[in-house]
Amino acid sequence: MGRNILADREVNVVGIGLHPYVRQSERTYVTMGLTAVREALADAGLAWSEVESAYVGNARIGMAAGSTMLKYLGSSGLAVAQVENASASGSTAVRQAAFDVASGATEVSIAIGVDKVAPGRRGGPVMAEVRSLADGLIQPFSHFAMLTERYLDDTGATIEQVAGVAVKNHRNGARNPYAQRQKVRTLEEVLAPPQISGPLTRLQCTPVGEGAAAVIVASTDAIDRLGLDRSRAVRILSSASRLEEFTPGVNMDVALTETTTRQALEAAAVEPADVDIIECHDAFAIEELLYVEAMGVCDEGEAVRRLENGDFDIGGDVAVSPSGGLIAMGHPIGPTGVGQVCEITRQLRGEATGRQHPGARTAIAHMVGVGAVCVVHILQRA
């Protein structure tokens, strides 16, 4: 593993912006993307002309979507690239923008995520034409329904306990004005039909909608030179990105999160016990339980008890998905990983009005995507 270039030169989040995550709408992706970028520029107190490179994460809106949109911010000639990495597209855009600043290639860069509900195009897994016995039968919700059944069998937990994740995350989302779902839900509501697959009901699954998110990163030199507010800057300590390894007999989803998070934590010299906030890829309720264990935040088989104890609530030991996570804030694909960094920055600044986790200093942003890939960032208040 190479060295952590984010330790060589400090990279700071200096501006965040979002377009709320919503169901399919009449708005164009350009309208949503520009809303997020302009909000991030205003948040940073920065002119667009200072931004030297942009990475635009999306998976559903096709070629040249990023460059087309960015022209409407005024002529600046910045470097632009579109980033696709399935559900981790936005997280990967953050990584690339951070690496531009860390390497010294730029002083100020932006990561943007923007997507529309659009008809799916044939992706890699289909185009590879490797046939299986269950072609087209196992959608992501069924993959995670199977992991749920296995978890219930392995641990003796009940579906009511797993659904507790969704109850918590809906409660958090109800306090987030950018969330697609902003309603408190009881356990009975979460478990009510429609049944999607196995024990998974609709409210244990993420709503896939649309929206946009933007994160501006800058060097410490740039903060001083441009007169930005240093006290609101949040550092990106490390970034890890991995493709799953072929490990028969092992739960590959768990193993991938475990290795990627460990790599990111070690690079940042942060212990799991030091983490105050986790924005986690909880597209399905079971994932939060599997991943907090895989991250080393709690012992194997302990997640259910810790959840019931309120340890993962805002105000608990470690707030998991204070934004509402993918289950409540939503999962517009491209924006999701960028939106996690927006939420974490807001929390670490102490500006998450109505849902602030007290004393938040260190955070994990975690996404996984089809492939499977995992991208983890560690962030810390200065």
Add this chain to the structure above:
Amino acid sequence: MADSSDTGTADERAPTPRPLWTVVDGSVRLLSTRCLRCGTVAFPPQRYGCPSCGADGDALVESLIPAAGTLHTFTTVHLDPKHETPFQVGEVATSADPLVRCRLRIDRPRIGQQLLARIRVGDDGETLEFVAVEEEADRDAADAPEIAGTEEAVDG
């Protein structure tokens, strides 16, 4: 698909469509890919490369593995615009290693139970599904006329 002006052999252009199972001496076998370099057995079969060590070409050989094993996990799917619901899918831990994702037809699925494959003949041809050994033993052969038993001659 690829037109004749493409360079390269058909095999290089795209994987040749191939069956995923065959019947040998009355029992269903899954066609998998075995890597001669590291020994990994992978299902479904493909010629791109070994998912463990990356070996390709002659290092990859076709290998028949028993279409049987234990139920690793399962789900009943209720939402699917393209298929009639509900239906069952799952993962079967085969004795030869690969975790095989497949259709199931089990009355009372239980993780760890013994499964075997059955060929089901439907309107859209033959499909393979896994059933519970214990339920099969109880089943009266007469009430499952659509299911061609593995003991019956199905030419592979």
